[in-house]
Amino acid sequence: MDKLSLIGGILALCALLLGSVLKGAGIEALWSPAAFVIVVVGTFAAIMLQTHMSTFMLAWKIARWVFMPPSQDRAGVLAKIVEWSNTARKQGLLGLEAQVKDQDDQFIKKGLQMVVDGIEPDAIRNVLETDMHHQQTRDTAAAKVFEGMGIYAPTLGIIGAVLGLIAVMKNLADPSKLGHGIAGAFTATIYGIGLANLLFLPMASKLKALIAEQNESREMILEGLIAIAQGENPRNIESRLSVYVQH
Structure with missing residues (x-):
């Protein structure tokens, strides 16, 4: 949490x-049901028109990251990489085969399997970098769903306010309704600006930052696996990758 x-x-x-x-x-x-319908329902309608279904569904899947971000134990991953490097130097790359099935992270599992299979380091880098780019692109597009909602909500708030003022103008002959009508009109503006600046835009920024951190963690894993494939000294690997662990 x-x-x-x-x-x-x-x-x-x-x-x-x-x-x-x-x-x-x-x-x-x-509280205003009319403002809720115009701003909240309208914002969802607008973002649905803008977004592909798979991206929209992914956005709500990663929304929980705001409060429950994915675990990024870089120190633990670095320790594993150093351990794998030592194993590879003592037993050869095939000595890592037993480690592959124990990996829950599909990115690590795929990369480690390629190392065990003796694939050239450049080929490993090309494949894993492609995976990284694809995943980052998908996740960033999902985060931008909330950014889009943060853009649409204030505008719809203004639309709600204008519609409320139109209703007020129709009741100019009855002064008793003017105060309540004007107050209700501006409630939609509060909904729009409040949701955008207190929820949607902060969520988008937080998610994009977490996605960037995830990508950096994958960079560390990639460089570690390449170093193992190239037979680098475990101490050199630990020294070079320790920069990813520092905060």
């Missing part, structure tokens, strides 16, 4: 609710 994201989400909600109370509007002023 990412405690910082959890605290940030709670503070964002508190800021909105407490701000409404302190300004005298009250929490009930934030």
Whole structure:
């Protein structure tokens, strides 16, 4: 669990609710079915029109990373790489064959199998770099779904406000309805700007940062496997890859 994201989400909600109370509007002023339909439903409709189904589904799959980011134990992976290097120097590359089936990470499993099979280092690099690029492209496109929602929500909030003001203009003859109508009109703007800046855009930025970290972890794995295939000294491998572990 990412405690910082959890605290940030709670503070964002508190800021909105407490701000409404302190300004005298009250929490009930934030609820508007019409604004919800226009902004929230409209935002989902817009992003569905923009996005491919597979990307849309992946976006909601990785959304949990904001609060439960994927494990990235680089120190542990580095220790494994050094261990594999020692094994390869003592027993040859075939000595790593027993390690392949124990790997849960498909990227590591595929790369280690290629090393065991004696494939040329350049060929290993080409295959794994292609996998890295493809995965990063897919994940980044999914993260941009929330970025797109952050762009559409404020605009739809304005549309909701304009529609609310149109309704107010139709009731100019009845002053008792004006105050409530104007307040309701601006609720849609709050929904749009609030969702964009307190949820969708921060989520997109967090996900893109996590995707970049994942790609960097794969770079470390790639360089380690190539070094093993080239028969480098385990100490040299550890020294060179330790930069990926430093924060």
